[in-house]
Amino acid sequence: xxxxxxxxxxxxxxxxxxxxxxxxxxxxxxxxxxxxxxxxxxxxxxxxxxxxxxxxxxxxxxxxxxxxxxxxxxxxxxxxxxxxxxxxxxxxxxxxxxxxxxxxxxxxxxxxxxxxxxxxxxxx
Numbered sequence: 001x002x003x004x005x006x007x008x009x010x011x012x013x014x015x016x017x018x019x020x021x022x023x024x025x026x027x028x029x030x031x032x033x034x035x036x037x038x039x040x041x042x043x044x045x046x047x048x049x050x051x052x053x054x055x056x057x058x059x060x061x062x063x064x065x066x067x068x069x070x071x072x073x074x075x076x077x078x079x080x081x082x083x084x085x086x087x088x089x090x091x092x093x094x095x096x097x098x099x100x101x102x103x104x105x106x107x108x109x110x111x112x113x114x115x116x117x118x119x120x121x122x123x124x
Contacts, residue, residue: 008055009046016040018058022076028052028084052084061087071115072108075100 021033032045033055047104058075069119076100079101082088103111 002053005051006057009050009054010033010057012037012039013046013054015058018055018077021075022055022073022080025080028080048084052081052123055081056085056089071112075108 014037017034017036021035025033028048028051030048032047033051034043035046035051036043038094055077059081061075062077075095077094078092079119081090082096100108
């Protein structure tokens with residue numbers, strides 16, 4: 001099934017490679033997103049729609065582990081994925097409408113630092 005294939009790819013594709021792709025690309029090329037199998041080192045191109053689903057899973061995983069672990073990376077993954085999905089995640093649409101995609105990495109990191117400080121204060 002489509003879900004099983006997406007999860008299988010999520011588990012076997014180099015996540016570090018996907019992070020690099022998300023930080024250096026503004027779109028997924030029509031030919032696909034280059035990936036490397038972390039078990040076999042085999043290189044392949046994931047079709048844009050399939051790549052987008054894998055990127056959304058990776059973004060969700062990052063956010064679930066710690067909501068402010070790396071907001072820039074999680075949002076970069078969503079930004080890259082959203083145009084290739086029939087129904088982009090709601091968070092991607094909200095961030096787009098708020099102009100979040102236009103911010104620089106340093107501005108994203110400042111927002112993350114501020115959010116961490118607020119969370120620490122709240123949990124103290």
